Amino acid sequence: MIPTITAFESSPDGGKGLARDMPVRWALEEAGQPYEVRLISFAEMKEPAHRALHPFGQIPTYEEDGLVLFESGAIVFHIAECHAGLLPENAHARARAVTWMFAALDTLEPPIFERDLARVLEREKPWYEQRLQVLEESIRKRLGDLSARLGSADWLGGAFSAGDLLMVSVLRRLQGSGLLEEHPNLAAYVARGEARPAFKRAFEAQLAVFTSRPQAPHP
């Protein structure tokens, strides 16, 4: 059965592929798994029909053969478990790749997400500059450590895995901030992820949604 995912009908990111349907689309493309997309509005997300799929009234969701999932990380993990190519066969290597999935979402993403939020919601507040500095310092620490670990390798665990897919997805939110660019190996790592044919297909698919329904870009 072809899975169906949900995505923003009008993405506030201006077609940059920063919403969380993007890693799910990317994983499905890596897996060679065709999928359908149901586009929903902000209002529809909060309606009971969607909340039955997603308790927090958000995107993305994933439906396949009676299975309903939410949380992009869990969805990517499910796809990676069901298809070859996103998680190594070897048990230890597999556990290490899963660890990088958690590291992307639990260690790298929180300060990056907080910075994005502060830039939108706290820009006019008197504490904004100070808060931004604190958040950027925290991001710098994480990026420094990640950069040291990646070194000159192409991917975090040898071969490309779902861990890289999520890590690249998280780091993309920093593109153009100057923070990612402080670490040429991380900027190159993100570029390597974006150069993958599966990434490009996923990106084009989400961009097509935006270009067919243009709206003002998110600040």
Ligand code: GTB
């Ligand atoms: N932990 C969940 C997951 O990983 O699936 C988080 C899901 C989530 O945050 N979904 C967001 C959503 O549905 C869209 S992706 N928001 C609507 C709501 O909560 O009412 C987050 C997002 C939104 C916008 C941008 N952007 O404009 O750049 C980037 C990311």
